[in-house]
Amino acid sequence: KNEVEQSPQNLTAQEGEFITINCSYSVGISALHWLQQHPGGGIVSLFMLSSGKKKHGRLIATINIQEKHSSLHITASHPRDSAVYICAGHGGSQGNLIFGKGTKLSVKP
Amino acid sequence: DAGVIQSPRHEVTEMGQEVTLRCKPISGHDYLFWYRQTMMRGLELLIYFNNNVPIDDSGMPEDRFSAKMPNASFSTLKIQPSEPRDSAVYFCASSRDRTYEQYFGPGTRLTVT
Numbered sequence: 336k337n338e339v340e341q342s343p344q345n346l347t348a349q350e351g352e353f354i355t356i357n358c359s360y361s362v363g364i365s366a367l368h369w370l371q372q373h374p375g376g377g378i379v380s381l382f383m384l385s386s387g388k389k390k391h392g393r394l395i396a397t398i399n400i401q402e403k404h405s406s407l408h409i410t411a412s413h414p415r416d417s418a419v420y421i422c423a424g425h426g427g428s429q430g431n432l433i434f435g436k437g438t439k440l441s442v443k444p
Numbered sequence: 445d446a447g448v449i450q451s452p453r454h455e456v457t458e459m460g461q462e463v464t465l466r467c468k469p470i471s472g473h474d475y476l477f478w479y480r481q482t483m484m485r486g487l488e489l490l491i492y493f494n495n496n497v498p499i500d501d502s503g504m505p506e507d508r509f510s511a512k513m514p515n516a517s518f519s520t521l522k523i524q525p526s527e528p529r530d531s532a533v534y535f536c537a538s539s540r541d542r543t544y545e546q547y548f549g550p551g552t553r554l555t556v557t
Contacts, residue, residue, distance in 0.1 A: 368546070
């Protein structure tokens with residue numbers, strides 16, 4: 336069983352819709368990252384959070400440490416948001432990242 | 445800052461050949477990470493360094509893989525001999541501290557035929 340689980344694996348939305356991607360982890364982590372990877376492109380770090388909520392533009396990330404759960408929300412989605420979104424937890428005391436399998440988002444115009 | 449720099453961006457080589465991937469981290473970042481991404485396994489940590497010292501290499505697949513960081517501004521990942529199953533995208537990332545966000549390079553797409 337993967338220590339970091341994401342859902343859904345694939346998501347198709349219409350432009351303008353509110354989108355939620357979920358991430359659950361079974362190991363103790365000190366922080367959680369949300370990453371974005373565009374097709375054929377590199378990886379960009381969107382958020383790193385260890386508690387509460389962070390917002391950047393139309394993106395919002397939340398984490399509940401007790402429930403070992405984090406969500407990434409996209410408001411007013413746009414086709415340019417189409418990408419793979421990956422959550423990753425900082426595992427243990429060494430600093431290495433434990434990755435989820437990613438959620439492939441496709442936003443249709 | 446130019447961000448994390450990786451070279452080459454694409455590498456095609458024949459089985460058995462030696463492959464060297466290069467990474468220049470962001471100046472001032474004390475941590476450097478090497479990752480591999482495949483369709484089957486997603487992103488995997490191979491090895492990471494703190495202040496040029498390898499800390500955890502448990503993700504290195506086998507003895508054919510080796511990584512070095514001779515100074516704070518340069519690291520290499522070497523595969524010798526290469527095999528077709530090594531075909532993947534290899535990412536380098538750096539961060540200021542182990543709990544800080546990581547900045548990823550553009551990746552090197554390796555194809556071993």
